[in-house]
Amino acid sequence: MSNSLPVFNQASLSGKKRPIVIGMLVIIIAIIGLILATKPQDFSDSHPGPEVSIVVANGEIGSAIATDLAQQGVVKKASVFVAKLTASQLGLGIAPGVHRIQTHISSTLALTQLLDQKRIADSLVVKEGSTLSDVLKLLHANSALLQADTLPSLKPPIANASHSLEGQLFPLRYSFAPQTTTHEALGQMLGHFLINAKSTGLLNGYEKYSAYQVLTIASMVQIEGDPTNFSKVARVIYNRLKLGMPLQLNSTVQYAANLRGRIGLSNKATQISSPYNTYIHTGLPPTPISNPGADAIASSLKPLDGNWLYFITVKPHDTRFTNDFALFQTWNTLYNNNLASGAFK
Numbered sequence: 001m002s003n004s005l006p007v008f009n010q011a012s013l014s015g016k017k018r019p020i021v022i023g024m025l026v027i028i029i030a031i032i033g034l035i036l037a038t039k040p041q042d043f044s045d046s047h048p049g050p051e052v053s054i055v056v057a058n059g060e061i062g063s064a065i066a067t068d069l070a071q072q073g074v075v076k077k078a079s080v081f082v083a084k085l086t087a088s089q090l091g092l093g094i095a096p097g098v099h100r101i102q103t104h105i106s107s108t109l110a111l112t113q114l115l116d117q118k119r120i121a122d123s124l125v126v127k128e129g130s131t132l133s134d135v136l137k138l139l140h141a142n143s144a145l146l147q148a149d150t151l152p153s154l155k156p157p158i159a160n161a162s163h164s165l166e167g168q169l170f171p172l173r174y175s176f177a178p179q180t181t182t183h184e185a186l187g188q189m190l191g192h193f194l195i196n197a198k199s200t201g202l203l204n205g206y207e208k209y210s211a212y213q214v215l216t217i218a219s220m221v222q223i224e225g226d227p228t229n230f231s232k233v234a235r236v237i238y239n240r241l242k243l244g245m246p247l248q249l250n251s252t253v254q255y256a257a258n259l260r261g262r263i264g265l266s267n268k269a270t271q272i273s274s275p276y277n278t279y280i281h282t283g284l285p286p287t288p289i290s291n292p293g294a295d296a297i298a299s300s301l302k303p304l305d306g307n308w309l310y311f312i313t314v315k316p317h318d319t320r321f322t323n324d325f326a327l328f329q330t331w332n333t334l335y336n337n338n339l340a341s342g343a344f345k
Contacts, residue, residue, distance in 0.1 A: 041080050042106045049073065049103035053121075054114070056099060058177045062091045065114070073103045074110050081107040090115060097123065097175030098144075120175040126189060128171040128293035129222045131255070135169050135189070135291070139182040148181035157194040158203070158212050160287065167219045167288025168193045196294060206301050218300040219288030223251035223260075229311075229319050230299035236308045236321065245309070247278035255289040263344045315343045 052072045056065060062085045066078035075081045084107040085091045097120040101113045113119055122144035126135055139145060156168050169186070170193035176185055197203050197211070205211045217237050225233035240247055250265045256276035257269055270279040275286050292300075308321040310328035315338045320331055338344065 041077055043076050043104045045106050045109050048105045048109075051100045051102050054099045054101050055178060056094055056096050056114075058096045058180075060096070062086070062094075065094065069101070069110055074101050074105060075107050081110060084108060084111055095120060095123075095175045096177035096180075097121065098178065117173045117175060123173055123175040125173045126169055126171045126291060128296070129290045130169075130171065131260075131290055132164075132166045132169065135186075139185055142182075142185075144178070144180075145176060145185055146179060146181040148183040151186075154183070154186055154190065157190055157197060158215060160212050162287050164287040165190070167215050167291055169291050170196055171291050171293045196297070200294065200297055201301060202297055213284060214300050215292070215297070216284050216288045218292035218296045219290045220247075220249055220251055220285075221300055222290050222292040222296040224249060224311075225296075225319070227295045229321075230296050231302065231304040232306060232308065232321050233311060234300045234303035235306050236311050238303055239307065239309055241283070243309075244282055246280070246282050247284075249278050252276045252278045252285050252289055255285075264339060314338060 052074065054065070054068055054072065054074065063078070063082055066075070066081040066085070069075045069081055070078040088111065090111060094114050095117060099114055100119045100121060101110060105113075117123055122142055124138045124142055126138070140147065151165070154165065156163065156165050158168060165186070169189040172189075172192055174185065174188065176188070202214060203211050206214050209217070217234060220237065221230050221233045237247060237249075251260075253265060253269055253272065253274075253276065254260045254262060256274035257272055259265070259269065270277070275281060276289065278285065306321070307323045309323045310325065311319060311321045312328065312331050312335055313319040314331050314335045322328055322331075
């Protein structure tokens with residue numbers, strides 16, 4: 001009997017261990033891959049961080065915006081934001097300007113915040129019924145814009161004898177990229193007007209009325225009516241024009257006398273000498289008297305059928321239409337009584 005220990009076959013032992021080691025490595029690599037694959041590619045919206053400024057330049061593409069978002073910690077991955085932007089097809093809705101956006105948020109929320117114009121610093125709103133003078137004041141008061149000579153060389157989309165921009169600055173909330181001048185800002189407003197004029201058919205006019213005449217009518221409709229009766233107010237104007245009657249609209253006198261916003265109009269005011277005084281001049285005023293919105297323009301292109309010649313708002317939310325002058329006089333008395341009692345306050 002030998003007292004020596006048994007000798008193992010080293011080659012046989014190595015052969016058995018190698019498949020086990022390789023198998024374990026494959027499992028480990030698979031686990032790591034699974035972890036990487038399931039790792040969140042986007043932030044959650046549960047704990048957003050402080051806001052940062054995201055500057056969007058004119059014409060900037062989505063990939064550049066996404067890169068900026070990722071670099072500033074708004075989104076986790078630029079590629080995820082680009083995919084979200086592509087799937088939603090909302091990229092063109094991101095306006096130029098300085099956007100205040102929260103950090104550490106999902107791509108979905110980042111896109112929502114970029115589309116929220118209230119988050120854009122120094123944006124301005126051109127209101128329906130505003131005038132060229134109103135808009136110029138807004139532009140000059142906006143510290144983010146470079147002040148420049150605004151009116152020379154700007155041509156109105158719809159040419160007119162007065163070369164006026166009045167009525168052609170489309171009502172909208174606007175934001176502008178850094179270094180935008182007031183001149184360029186006005187140009188953008190005129191551009192939006194032209195887009196709307198083409199899409200609504202305004203450039204084709206209405207019946208015998210030119211595009212500029214319809215625009216002038218829409219500017220009065222915007223002030224005299226509200227969206228529920230725009231098309232009826234437009235019909236009254238067309239009916240009066242057809243008969244050669246003075247329009248006798250307070251809004252045109254208020255525009256001429258800088259009395260906009262007043263409820264009533266004195267008899268003395270109706271006698272002022274101005275081509276905008278539709279109490280003493282027949283036909284349309286020489287230019288629009290406000291920047292009409294899309295609804296007022298659409299209503300002036302498709303006025304409601306009717307034989308009305310008179311209308312009056314006897315109290316808030318109660319505007320009445322008729323072709324009977326005696327009935328109109330009765331309503332006028334009711335209006336004066338309501339005005340005196342404070343119904344319009």
